[in-house]
Amino acid sequence: MFQTQDERRDWQENANYFIIENMKILANDLKRQYELYAPEFEQKALDVLRGGWYILGQEVTAFEREFADWIGAKYCVGLGSGLDALWISFRLLGIGPGDEVIVSSNAYIACVMGITMNGAAPVFVESDRYFNMDASQIEAAVTPRTKAILAVHLFGQTCDMTEVMRIAEKYGLKVVEDCAQSHGNHWRGKTAGTFGSVGCFSFYPTKGCGAFGDAGAIVTDDEELARKFRIFRNYGSEKKYYNSMVGTNSRLDELQAGLLRVRLSHMSELNAERVRLAGRYSSLVRNPLIELPAVRSGADCVWHQYVIRSPRREQLMAWLESREIGSIIHYPIPPYLSQAYQYLGLCKGSFPFTEQAADEVLSLPMYNGMTEAEQDQVIEALNEFREKAE
Numbered sequence: 001m002f003q004t005q006d007e008r009r010d011w012q013e014n015a016n017y018f019i020i021e022n023m024k025i026l027a028n029d030l031k032r033q034y035e036l037y038a039p040e041f042e043q044k045a046l047d048v049l050r051g052g053w054y055i056l057g058q059e060v061t062a063f064e065r066e067f068a069d070w071i072g073a074k075y076c077v078g079l080g081s082g083l084d085a086l087w088i089s090f091r092l093l094g095i096g097p098g099d100e101v102i103v104s105s106n107a108y109i110a111c112v113m114g115i116t117m118n119g120a121a122p123v124f125v126e127s128d129r130y131f132n133m134d135a136s137q138i139e140a141a142v143t144p145r146t147k148a149i150l151a152v153h154l155f156g157q158t159c160d161m162t163e164v165m166r167i168a169e170k171y172g173l174k175v176v177e178d179c180a181q182s183h184g185n186h187w188r189g190k191t192a193g194t195f196g197s198v199g200c201f202s203f204y205p206t207k208g209c210g211a212f213g214d215a216g217a218i219v220t221d222d223e224e225l226a227r228k229f230r231i232f233r234n235y236g237s238e239k240k241y242y243n244s245m246v247g248t249n250s251r252l253d254e255l256q257a258g259l260l261r262v263r264l265s266h267m268s269e270l271n272a273e274r275v276r277l278a279g280r281y282s283s284l285v286r287n288p289l290i291e292l293p294a295v296r297s298g299a300d301c302v303w304h305q306y307v308i309r310s311p312r313r314e315q316l317m318a319w320l321e322s323r324e325i326g327s328i329i330h331y332p333i334p335p336y337l338s339q340a341y342q343y344l345g346l347c348k349g350s351f352p353f354t355e356q357a358a359d360e361v362l363s364l365p366m367y368n369g370m371t372e373a374e375q376d377q378v379i380e381a382l383n384e385f386r387e388k389a390e
């Protein structure tokens with residue numbers, strides 16, 4: 001009925017009757033999280049704009065300190081994006097042509113690009129029912145060329161890091177963690193991003209700790225490695241116009257860093273809100289055509305996405321759409337089957353669980369600032385969904 005949230009609000013102001021029936025619920029409403037703390041965000045933006053210093057300044061330095069403290073790592077280095085965090089990590093760990101990196105077959109495309117941008121080869125391991133790498137299958141994927149494991153913590157839940165670290169130690173492999181979807185969650189009480197050599201974060205606006213543009217960071221306990229990231233992100237330069245290595249331009253800017261500091265100061269309540277919303281879905285959605293997500297024992301989940309499965313996924317999506325409720329598929333095509341990675345030569349059938357997930361998963365509306373009334377509409381629609389007579 002409405003194309004945009006603005007249209008809905010305009011209409012809402014003029015007609016305050018039967019709004020509940022006609023409300024459009026977006027899969028992810030980014031404006032809500034801004035509105036939650038609008039005066040703080042606006043004040044910070046003004047301060048930065050008026051300050052006259054826009055790249056790598058005191059906001060970045062303060063954010064790096066605060067983010068490292070929040071994660072429980074010694075160092076944080078702000079970067080341009082989550083993808084930059086990944087590819088620069090492999091580059092600085094010395095991983096390149098001829099090397100293999102083990103990664104989940106059920107991941108986001110950036111995870112694989114972070115590996116292949118360095119000329120290294122991804123070696124895929126099937127996903128388990130928690131949509132993360134099945135740790136019991138990692139060892140079979142290790143070869144003499146294996147240099148690292150990329151542990152992707154998808155949808156807000158961690159991999160089995162006890163097993164990942166055991167295998168890494170046994171074979172002398174580096175571990176890089178992709179925490180782009182798991183800001184502040186834990187495996188057995190230890191924060192995601194602090195297990196391996198490097199924890200990589202994206203602050204893309206939809207992420208748990210989202211900026212208002214592109215941004216990313218790494219965390220590490222290794223002082224020398226942190227120093228290399230700082231030099232590499234700024235054209236390989238520690239001292240202006242003196243370049244000690246060939247680097248890149250991947251600098252977190254002051255505006256994003258400042259806004260991220262505001263966001264970070266509210267992360268515990270934001271994560272708690274998502275846990276509460278997920279708990280309501282889990283306790284109130286009842287439909288034999290819908291499988292609810294499970295959380296691995298030992299893992300926290302910060303519910304970056306609330307991902308259900310249904311053998312009637314397309315019908316369910318259309319049903320929700322007919323009730324003005326948005327939903328998203330994460331992800332319709334596994335990276336190894338995408339056109340970009342045809343050259344790897346992996347065909348359909350390589351990872352059956354991952355491919356079945358691609359056909360069945362659906363992410364429900366989940367965002368900070370979602371009201372219970374909105375969520376109740378989603379729950380009602382899910383519970384009323386029936387299989388169409390053939």
Ligand SMILES: *Cc1c(COP(=O)(O)O)cnc(C)c1O
Binds near residue numbers: 083203
């Ligand atoms: C978003 C995301 C990335 C990439 O982050 P960008 O900031 O978009 O480059 C990498 N890995 C995962 C798992 C992601 O969700």
